[in-house]
Amino acid sequence: MPVYHESLASLSESNRISSLPQRASRLADALEASFGISFSVYDGDGATLAYAPPAMPRGNVELRAELAKQVAQRREAAAIEEEGSLLTVAIPQIEPDGSALVGLATFVTSNARLDEEAPSAARLLDMDETSARIWLGKQPVWPPEALMRMARLATDRLAADQRTNRLRSEVAALSQNISSTYEEISLLYRLTQNLSLAINDEKLNRIALDWLSATLPIQGIAALLLPPPNLSPTNREARREPLLLTEGEWPLSLPQLNDLLNTVGAREARRPIVLNQLVTLRETWRFPAVQQLIVVSLCEGSRCFGYLVAVNHSSGKELGTVEANLLASVASILGIHCGNSDLYRRRAELLTGIVRALTSAIDAKDPYTCGHSDRVARVAERIAKHLGLDPRTLNTIYLSGLLHDIGKIGINDDVLRKPGPLTPAEFEHIKTHPELGYKILVDLNELDEVLPVVLHHHENWDGKGYPHGLVGEDTPLLARIVAVADAFDAMGSDRPYRPGMPDEKVDAILRAGAGKQWDAKVIEAFFAVREDIREIARREREALEIDLQQWL
Template sequence: MNENSLEVLKRATTTAYQAPTTTPVHALHEVLQQTFGTPFVFVDPKGRERFRVPEALPDLDWEMLQTVCRSFASRQFPEIAWEVDPIAVLAIPLTPENGTDGDTVVALAPFVTRLVQPQETLTEAAQETGADPARLTAWAVRQTPWSPQALLNVAALVLDRNRLRRQIDQLHLESDELSNHLASTYEEISLLHRLTNNLRISKNHRDLTAMALEWLEEVIPAEGLAGILFPKSYHPGDQCPDDEPILITRGDFRWDTESVLQLAEMFDVQNAGKPVVRNTPTNSAIRLSCGDVRQLVAVAICEGEKLFGYLAVANHREGLEFGSVEGNLMQSVATIIGIHSGNLVLYREQADLLEGVIRALTSAIDAKDEYTCGHSDRVARMSVRLAMELGYSQESLPDIYLAGLLHDIGKIGVVDAVLRKPGKLDDDEFEHIKRHPSIGHRILCRLKKLEDILPGILHHHESWDGRGYPDQLAGEDIPMLARIVAVADSYDAMSSNRPYRNRLPEDKIDEIFRSNSGRQWDPQVVEAFFRARADMARIADGDEDAFRPQLYQS
């Protein structure tokens, strides 16, 4: 995987929502080119339209490839359309089902599956593709190798991201249309405007529901208002989630969670499809253990078939009846909360996807060298423990963990022979491996979500006395995050077996840290290391769950 692919996927999942300004196929063209670092040819598998081949691509038999595409254009997943060493042609069907508009087209692009040397002549590949051998070789030498499986995996991730993005676009459009409709219908539209304007300010559906109840209290003359939220959404027919529902109330709402759920079940609010409005005489009030219900409006908080909870108001303050105005207003509010909750689910899925990509990259680094397997994760958790000892806030720990997890991401660009060399590196090899902090910084530097951790990645090999790399920073000029990661990285290296030595004894490690405190490492961080010594050893000895913060909380 080249260094641009994580960048594009990460930027796509963290950029704030904006209305689409380009056609979906055109937008996908840009994303594909940025992700894979090469232009694509877009062909009509039915041959109804001519296609244009960008000058940067080799002169393959594109018409033959267009014919090949007919056999799998209707499928929804990427495939390797053609492969002969060292060339593979990736084909990505772009269909309405995977998030594009109009007729199906297929995006094609050639890649090399191994490094091609200038002295090679790709005669067999040229014959198979109808290309000129010299031109094909000249193009192949300039390319970054991809494994066929990596091409398929990244292409699938791009399509998944596009599908999720289109769903989010649609949800936002529906939310805007709903607000515009209500503006001309209800006098209380100011409440809905305030609510929709706070969709991005609210951190979760609980905050948004509490805000909605506060504003509903201003316009609905009810003695009490409540929202009940389930920790996880569920579908009609499912049992109520085992986790305790969250009850949020305003005014004199005397009924507990069990009573609200009892009312919802009594009137089948979940399946009603509209607001449930009940007005009863005092002598016929709904009698519950926490008090009588004389007037009631209840609505389900849904998005599609997913149920996130209920909104309810009880007992008119003036003893009057509730009607369609109150019911429709609450339905509108519940719809907005439901859309927001659905968006949170989609964003959480994207965050999980992003975290999976990050972990896959770190696993790829670990896989390059069996002796450092698990090193990135251990350094990440050791960095978290040091930060805790230094008084860092709980909110800052996920970023510190990510800095440790990604500190060696630049080793993707280090030659395996150097990385796995069992003996001492020569000068050229050492200079080569010293590039990995800069490579890692370059891979991640345009990812806004990670900008706070970049100093830890770029400078974790700086030395307190200014003799480190890449910038020979010294003392307080070294970012604090880098000083923390440096101690964690060094401890894990010394406490692990390597090709050229076994792990060092603990007393030897302690002696090295003490003698080099104030020379190689920040004395403050070294002191924190010794205060947390037992926990650091616990991580080094294989405790895989210690000091692992949750990433990307919604």
């Protein structure tokens, strides 16, 4: 994996601003290369002498500084002093940040008569006459027009050089930005590839921590995942305590991290919090193991699911906006995933509540068979497990067992509770309960897979069942399994008009009905796990084992 922080280091290096003396010295060198004599350099904004070479007399510094400032404002080369054959020329250079430097040099523009020129040169250059005479004797002679033309050319060239440098550093910065952005996009892309409701918060956060730890210049990183808000008390799957995941050298315990989050105000912050040694070196800072820090929250809308916390730059430098932006991008993806998972959990809890309510409604309708649905669910699930069905299908058949008789809600109480044989008309009425159940549940999309069992649990293998008279494997397998579990529990349970049949009689009826009323393979599976089923039938009714989180 390419290392993110190296490119950042070189970016900041290339952007570093030189000091005023360095820039002034560079300008003096460039002008000396063009004109062959030394230049002084003034700060055009501050009106101060920034660079003074020994070979160029300073003259009246105060006056020259003021004149340089005017040249800087006009941004054009100009002759600013004239005394006899002496001409002082000022050449401005505008820096990338808009500030200006001005190079100054005094030129001799005609063959000076040393005796005559020395006194005025001494005044202009602020030196004694002897030194002025010596200085004049060493100077080349410049035609004034050629000098000014060259000064203007030098100004243009300096401006062109500045533009070139600016473009060059912009290209460098852009290329570094592209490199950083590519890394970020690549990281986020890989993270989104793992976004799926099948992957839980803990796993996705571990993947993110692993990547961030390898990508950012940090010593340690952690994700603090809070328990989901408003958990249903019956939800046995969801996390109920905060979970701390860490990667790299992580220095804080969970209580310390909570203290830190309170201290930096993370719970109220909606933007990344970045702290460096300006804060962490203060005496009031209570977390000596944390020198640099970034905190971002895992949020979706107004809901907060936790925090990502990165600590300590691996080279002791400051953590900045680039690292904070990447963490914030990752945190927003994690936050959305947490939000989606939470919605999914709440949907599962709602559906679980609906299934419990419907199961209770069946029991309330037919108290003599209390617990029947629950036992059918468990027996059917046990048979299905023996037949090698996958966990999701086991969940489906468990729910199907719970709800298979939901249509009895629509059957008249007189008929349902009649303590004796039914008339043909009453039996026809009872026989409508699979279709009634189907109609009750058909609009609950989440229970689609339960519908075939509700509709067909009274079909017979030989086609003599109801409501559709399906034959053999035309009846869905889960319905064939529930049919056996239903018959087993019905025969073994007490009724107001008869006691429950003994096991031997129930077993004999089931064996006799294999390949006629029931699927022989299902009956075979039933007897293969007969002992487990006997145990299920003996047990008191237990809490429903509904696991819709897996099933939805």
